[in-house]
Amino acid sequence: MHQIILIRHGEAAKSPNHADPGLTNLGQQQAQLLAEHLQQQFPDGRGVRLISSPKSRALQTAMPVAVQWNKEIVQEPRSIEIPSPEGLPLAARLDWIRALLNQQWDQLTNTQRLWRREMIDYLLQLEEPGDEYHTTLIFCHFMVINSVVAHIRNDLNVVQFHPNYTSQTRLNLQQGKLTVEELGQQKAIDNLIQ
Template identity: 65%
Template sequence: MHQILLIRHGEAAKSSTDADPGLTERGQQQAEALADRLVREFQDGVGVRLISSPKARAIQTAVPIATRWKTQIVEDPSVIEIPSPQGMPLKERSRWIRNLLNSQWDSLTPTQVQWRKGITDRLRQLYSSAEREPFHTTLVFCHFMVINSVVAAIRHDLQVAQFHPDYASQTRLALNEGKLIVKELGQEKSSDNLIQ
């Protein structure tokens, strides 16, 4: 059985003009605290693989633990944040995401459906990869909607917002012969600002 931790990125800078903001100072602190927790659980990181969304906020969340373990971060576009509808201005994305939270997964565009399928397909592939490589755990540094998409797919639930994972929270999955199982949801965010 392979363990997967879906880790939401730390707090990101808010911007209506930058499509790829990095972490705030608080977000950097969250990434360091996360690294402390991961070192306690996995010590030197032997057998643990790091995968990250290509977005700066996800990569920057992964850097502290990668540095401590002296290991590489594999950037994987299959775990990037949900794509906006074609032609949508960046300044409207936040409102669109908030509305999406109250909708269902079957309301997605074909591009978004493909995005969602790509996430679960990629996670299921980790099982066969683990057989060929000496990994028992994969840490996936990703986004709010990625995590909710996976949890909803495993539960066969159409509701978009399954829960509100906090910054740097860890949602634990098990992967057994290609089947994903939710073992534990990550800590929930209490603030009104649930997406970034």
């Protein structure tokens, strides 16, 4: 069995005009606390692989644990946040995401469904016989986590829960089947998708 932990990035300095914001000061503190927590769970990172979305907020969340364990962060484009509809201006993305929260996966475009399928396919290939890793940490995004949980539950609702910053959603992968072991800590009701 292979353990996969989907870790939501820390608080980002989001702006309607910035496509790839980094972490806020609070987000950097969250990433440091996460690294300390992960060290307790996986001393020196033995048997743990680090994967991250290429977005700055995810990479910066992964960095403290990578430095602590002296491990490489592998950037995985398939773990990036859900793509916007073609032609949607960046300033309109937040409103689109808010509307998306009340939709179902079969209402989305082919591009978004393909993004989701590619992410699931990527996760399913992480269990390799004889692999030195027993756990993969994937530093990613709100919609990535929800898309995977919805797939596992065979639930069409886009939003399954509201993962908090640096929360850890634990999955098990065994014989080509993903299961949810534990959902990550949920975000407070105010400002759920920030």
